[in-house]
Structure formats: C-alpha cells, structure tokens
Amino acid sequence: MLRRTFLMLAAGVATLGVSAAAVSAQELPKLKQKDKYKVGFAQTESNNPWRIAQTESMKAEAAKLGYQLVYTDAAGSAAKQVADVNSMIAQGVDLIFLAPREEKPLIPAVMAAKKAGIPVILLDRNVDQSLAKAGKDYVTFIGSDFVEEGRRAAEALDKATNGTAKIIQLEGTTGSSPANDRRKGFEDYIKNKPGMKIIASQSGDFARDKGRQVAETLLQAHPDATAIYAHNDEMAIGAISALEAAGKKPGQDVQIVSIDGTRDALQAIIDGKMLATVECNPKFGPKAFETMARYAKGEQIEPWVVNTDRFFDKSNAKQLIADAY
Ligand code: GYE
Numbered sequence: 637m638l639r640r641t642f643l644m645l646a647a648g649v650a651t652l653g654v655s656a657a658a659v660s661a662q663e664l665p666k667l668k669q670k671d672k673y674k675v676g677f678a679q680t681e682s683n684n685p686w687r688i689a690q691t692e693s694m695k696a697e698a699a700k701l702g703y704q705l706v707y708t709d710a711a712g713s714a715a716k717q718v719a720d721v722n723s724m725i726a727q728g729v730d731l732i733f734l735a736p737r738e739e740k741p742l743i744p745a746v747m748a749a750k751k752a753g754i755p756v757i758l759l760d761r762n763v764d765q766s767l768a769k770a771g772k773d774y775v776t777f778i779g780s781d782f783v784e785e786g787r788r789a790a791e792a793l794d795k796a797t798n799g800t801a802k803i804i805q806l807e808g809t810t811g812s813s814p815a816n817d818r819r820k821g822f823e824d825y826i827k828n829k830p831g832m833k834i835i836a837s838q839s840g841d842f843a844r845d846k847g848r849q850v851a852e853t854l855l856q857a858h859p860d861a862t863a864i865y866a867h868n869d870e871m872a873i874g875a876i877s878a879l880e881a882a883g884k885k886p887g888q889d890v891q892i893v894s895i896d897g898t899r900d901a902l903q904a905i906i907d908g909k910m911l912a913t914v915e916c917n918p919k920f921g922p923k924a925f926e927t928m929a930r931y932a933k934g935e936q937i938e939p940w941v942v943n944t945d946r947f948f949d950k951s952n953a954k955q956l957i958a959d960a961y
Pocket of ligand 1: 686761814842870895
C-alpha cells in the first residue's frame with residue numbers, strides 16, 4: 637500500500653476509534669533479516685514415524701543454522717495446539733512454523749500470531765481457505781498435493797485390479813486437509829470407473845492402532861471387500877494386522893494402497909502384503925528454513941510451496957528402503 641494511502645486510511649479509522657496499529661495488523665507481518673532467530677515449531681502429535689521424521693528434520697536444520705527452536709507437541713489435540721501457538725507468541729518468537737492438525741480449529745492460532753506481528757508458515761497441512769489466506773494471514777503453505785496423492789493411489793489400484801474393486805477407505809484425521817484432499821483425489825478418480833466402489837469409509841485418525849480397529853470392524857461388516865485404501869501408511873499397516881487376524885491374505889485376498897512411504901510400508905510391499913504407497917516426504921527442514929530466509933529478504937513468496945512426491949511399489953521398494961524413515 638502506498639504510504640500516503642495508508643496514512644489517509646489510518647487517519648480515517650482513527651476518527652472511528654480504531655488505532656493505526658489495528659490497520660497495519662491487517663497486513664502480513666514482516667520478518668527482519670538477522671543472523672540468528674528464535675523460531676517456533678508447533679507439531680500436531682508424535683505417534684507415527686512420519687511425524688518423528690518431520691520433527692527430526694526441523695530440529696536438525698535449526699541446529700545447523702544455530703537458531704533456537706521452540707518446539708511443542710499438541711499430542712493430538714487441536715485445542716492444545718492453539719494454546720501452544722499462544723505460548724510461542726508470549727515467548728516472542730520471530731516466526732512460527734505450524735502444522736495445523738485440522739483445517740478450521742487452528743484458524744484462531746494463525747490470526748493471533750498475525751495480530752501479534754509474528755509471521756506464520758504452514759507446514760505439511762493447510763487451513764480452511766475460506767477463513768485464512770496465504771500472503772494475507774500467513775506467509776505460505778509448504779506441502780504436497782494431497783488431491784494428486786489420492787488420485788495416484790486410485791490409479792495404482794485401478795491398474796492392479798483391472799478396474800474392479802470393492803474398497804474400504806480408512807480416512808485420516810477428520811477435518812484435516814490431507815484427509816479431505818486425499819479422499820477427494822481418490823473419489824474423483826473412481827467416479828469414472830464403474831467397477832470401483834467404496835463400500836465403507838471411516839476415520840482411523842492417521843494412527844496405526846485406530847486403523848487396525850476400524851479395519852477390523854469394517855471387514856466384519858463387509859467381508860466381500862477386495863481392497864483397502866488408507867490415507868496413510870500407519871493405518872495401512874494396522875489394516876494388514878486386521879486382515880491377518882481375520883484369516884485373510886493381505887496383497888492377495890485384499891489389495892492395499894496408501895500414502896507416505898514409511899519403512900514399514902516399503903517392507904510390506906517387499907513382502908507382497910501391500911500394492912503401493914504414494915510418497916509424502918516428511919523432511920521439511922531445509923525447505924522450511926530456506927523459505928523463511930527468502931521471506932526475510934523481502935522476496936514475494938508463492939502461496940503454495942509444493943513438495944513433489946515419488947511413488948513406491950514392487951519395482952523400486954527394495955532399492956529405496958535403505959533411505960526410508
Ligand atoms: O500423511 C500422516 C501424518 O499431514 C501430510 O499426517 C501429513 C500426514 C501424513 O500424520 O502420516
């Protein structure tokens with residue numbers, strides 16, 4: 637905004653009883669260029685290898701740069717994550733990396749940081765786009781194309797089954813952007829495939845044991861299922877246990893596709909128990925801090941810094957498992 641326009645605007649609202657500071661709070665907070673920063677990282681939970689790999693990557697990069705990292709773990713609670721962000725604001729961090737557990741409940745945290753003049757970079761999950769926007773309320777979203785991940789999982793299943801599958805879908809955390817988008821990508825693809833049907837769909841909260849329990853119940857109700865699509869590898873591994881407990885052969889009686897690319901999933905592919913997994917790379921550290929540096933320099937940051945994903949199946953799982961997390 638032109639300085640003159642800003643001053644005019646500020647004067648205008650001052651007469652309405654709103655301070656000039658409130659006007660400038662409408663703008664995205666800036667980040668000063670400094671040698672060392674104190675940076676927050678608000679993690680959602682630590683109950684799976686993906687989260688642990690992500691946290692390690694963030695901690696390693698902060699240590700490499702000599703930055704102080706204020707790390708919090710919301711232990712699976714959006715309410716705690718909001719409180720965690722508020723505590724980072726109180727501690728005066730320079731910037732907050734936030735992995736919003738769910739799309740809507742974390743909006744107040746994004747807005748509180750903005751109001752306090754602290755820039756936020758969203759990591760790995762997004763917020764509701766009708767309530768907050770990149771370049772206005774937060775700097776950018778760094779992460780994968782979840783719709784595309786879901787589409788690729790559906791395509792892999794289509795190819796392996798010749799377009800015939802009765803599918804149980806294990807959804808991720810309800811209200812989270814990867815669960816919403818991975819469902820959309822998959823369901824949009826199978827709309828044009830008359831032989832592919834989702835016969836049951838329920839959340840397993842992205843967790844292995846919850847995935848196992850939900851798969852167990854759904855398999856009892858739908859013994860005719862021929863495929864399982866899990867929104868992440870942890871739930872897919874849980875589903876393998878459920879299938880085996882029910883006396884079925886995963887990979888033969890029931891085909892399994894999922895997303896992430898964990899070591900356990902690659903091993904399941906090698907063992908013939910899983911068909912494929914679409915990669916979702918958790919190693920955000922270098923890209924997160926590089927984006928932060930670009931922002932401090934005054935660069936215009938694109939609203940979405942896209943991570944590109946590989947694909948793992950029996951053609952490459954053996955070669956790539958050594959690097960898996
Ligand atoms: O797939 C899952 C994790 O937000 C992209 O969250 C991430 C997902 C990831 O718990 O394993």
